[in-house]
Amino acid sequence: MSAELKFINLDDFINRLLEVGREYPDLSQKYLRRIGNNLKRKAIAASPVGKAANLVWNWKAAKFRTNRKKLKQSWTGKIVGSTVLDSEYQLRTRAPHFHLVERGHALVINGRYLKFVQGKYFFRRVVQTFEHSGEIRQELEKFMNEVKAKIEK
Numbered sequence: 001m002s003a004e005l006k007f008i009n010l011d012d013f014i015n016r017l018l019e020v021g022r023e024y025p026d027l028s029q030k031y032l033r034r035i036g037n038n039l040k041r042k043a044i045a046a047s048p049v050g051k052a053a054n055l056v057w058n059w060k061a062a063k064f065r066t067n068r069k070k071l072k073q074s075w076t077g078k079i080v081g082s083t084v085l086d087s088e089y090q091l092r093t094r095a096p097h098f099h100l101v102e103r104g105h106a107l108v109i110n111g112r113y114l115k116f117v118q119g120k121y122f123f124r125r126v127v128q129t130f131e132h133s134g135e136i137r138q139e140l141e142k143f144m145n146e147v148k149a150k151i152e153k
Helices: 010-046 098-103 122-133 135-152
Strands: 055-058 063-066 075-080 088-093 104-109 112-118
Touching: 010 075, 010 088, 010 122, 010 135, 098 104, 098 122, 122 135
Parallel strands: none
Antiparallel strands: 055 063, 075 088, 104 112
16 A cells, blocks of 8 residues: 655745745845834834924034934834844934933932932833734734745745
């Protein structure tokens, strides 16, 4: 008693898998960037405004420019990693006072301690709500459906 297996279009399937393997890094970075930019938008929206002026006079260019030290204008994100397996989206702020606003600080004027200013913890709340919102799962499902469609093509 012997069983006979017959594979139809196996070579085509293997070629499609190899095509998806070549396109996978770009495709994964596309979805990783999309998820990271969604988090970045939410962080920008939740950032406190503050009292400082938004426009600052630039003497060299002789014109006003936006204050890049404000939290709302200082968020940047980029994808870091050499391979697909260790790629990650790093969201950071260039504002030098982010840690003071987020975690709190002692208010000292003329060398005298006045009080402790409680932190806002706005970024922690943004990350927690983003993790529980299900947006990451939806984007990953879209990614897997696109990979599946490329394989089944």
